[in-house]
Amino acid sequence: MFVRFCILFMLLTAAMSASFAHDAAPEARSPKRVISDSIRPRTPGRFTPDSARISNPEARERNRRLYDSIRSKTDRRRVPRLLYQLLFVRPVRDTTNSGRVIDESRMLAPYEGRTIGEIAIDRRQVFDADGNWLERTGNKLHVLTRERVIRRDLLFRTGDRLDPQLIVRNKQLLRSRSYIADVDIAVEPDSLDTTRVNLRITTRDSWTISADGALHSEGRTMVGLSDANIFGWGNSLKLMTNFSREDFSYGGNMVEYQIPNLLGTFYTAEMTAGRDFYNSTFEIDMRREFLRPTDYELGIAYSNDKAKRYLIETDTSALVKQQDFDLWGGYSHFLPSLRSSIYVTGRYNYRRFSLRPEVRADYNPALHGQDILLMGAGFYRERFYTANMMYGFGTREYLAAGYKAELTGGYSWGEFEDNMYLGMTYQAGGFLSIGYLMGGFTLGSYINLPNGMWRRSAVDVDLRWFSNLFMLRRSRIREFLSLNYTQGWNRLTGNDECIRFTDENGLQALKEHFTGTNRLILNTETVLFTPYQPLGFRIALFGFADFGLIGYSPNIFKNEFYTSFGLGIRLRNERLVFNTIQIRLGMALGKSGLVESEYFRLSNASRLEQYRYRPTRPEIVAFE
Structure with a gap:
């Protein structure tokens, strides 16, 4: 792969100077956003x-x-x-x-x-x-x-x-x-x-056969081979072998198998089993999701896992062996007068630990055994629109517009105490004159019934937007913005009772770990889709600037401030076997100056998960 990339890069460099002046394709009209009522005839x-x-x-x-x-x-x-x-x-x-x-x-x-x-x-x-x-x-x-x-x-x-x-x-x-x-x-x-x-x-x-690999800590190495369409059946199989880079000792195998539509019932069946040195797993689940406005969902899952878990507050790792059983279901009915569906969902979760660090009533609550029963009810609407040049270079992309409003309630029978749970969720999004805008929040808390105290409360607010395409001479520009605010209060101590910057909600070029109970993240990215196609390449340039506040003060602006910024290039040629190649340069700063940064990264650009508004099984509000 490295040799192929080097040859490709040399060919590109040699041709760019001669091709940039000639390969621009003039536009017939300004690419303003249009909701089309008709379709072009096809051959x-x-x-x-x-x-x-x-x-x-x-x-x-x-x-x-x-x-x-x-x-x-x-x-x-x-x-x-x-x-x-x-x-x-x-x-x-x-x-x-x-x-x-x-x-x-x-x-x-x-x-x-x-x-x-x-x-x-x-x-x-x-x-x-x-x-x-x-x-x-x-x-x-x-x-x-x-x-x-x-x-x-x-x-x-x-x-x-x-x-x-x-x-x-x-x-x-x-x-x-x-x-x-x-x-x-x-x-x-x-x-x-x-x-x-x-x-x-x-x-x-699609071409579905691929190889995979990963370098983990402590010298652990994984190599894998997968096929997402076994014998043309649509089923996927992935085999992984683990060994030590230091002495090439054998660390075990892992196997993953998925059937995306079992016997035409629209149930997805998955199984994962194997061992990775001291980690081991056995997971099996079968689920059906909402597909139509009037529909039902049903799922059952069991897992028995042993894995080393990172404990944020103590900055250490410990082995945790956990057993889970999940059962959930729901029904939705379309109401023509509201052009929306009303739905109800329910879930039962059983969780037990046979190996874990120290726990107490007020310490490491994420490692407490519990049985929890949750119920959800609400309204939702979801409709798909077709567009492109959002996350790809021109491939057809489907984005959902709609909303979801849900109330969640339940009861938890815990290892040390019983609690009631209340939560609410609202999300809405769609295409406006300024682009695509999506916003939502999730709020939830446990309530101790004997004393009425609210415990382990959390709120998570998300705002995401990307602009219409703008013209800069013969190039197209799209601006992306995402804002996330997460706060916890009445939290206990121990594992999962504080948060840090993550891959999803974090700073792109920051490598250090910082913790708190209050976090605000603003991510911005400007993407310029150039008209140049030297050697058939499509070229997109991007620049990003991320800003973050994190700490333990309830006043978010009194917490520590960090920022990262940089630029990069994405290359895509439909003639080539490779996926999109992304080269990114960046650095991160804090109040006191430079912090540990990921200055350079070469990778395949990952495709982001599209926004959805359909209901899922009831969840406890995430604090991560």
């Missing part, structure tokens, strides 16, 4: 996701001639030919679509209520059939997802009435599968019956 028989092509045909032709020249020259000798086939794959259509936000359900509105007739499935391989040697070899090694696997993920059947929002929801579900790269559902009026429509579902597979 029949071709896999064409909703997208716009590069508007400059001369730039496309120059790129084609450049690649044809490189290929013809490398074909003359064996080693250059192998390098070309190793590094380059065939291009796919540009899918940037100028950052438009599309309500696909409106496009299907003319067909609402018609009877669904024939449902045809057209499955496509990872690469085009007429690709280079590497692509053809990849297609031969890849087992195409079986048709029945696609059909079992459909939320509709022949004879059903067409529901536009259900079609869009189904596209989002299919796109969420790790073995599916893209999906299109075309609605075709029946030529013989005006009350019927036929559906053609076109899917393109």
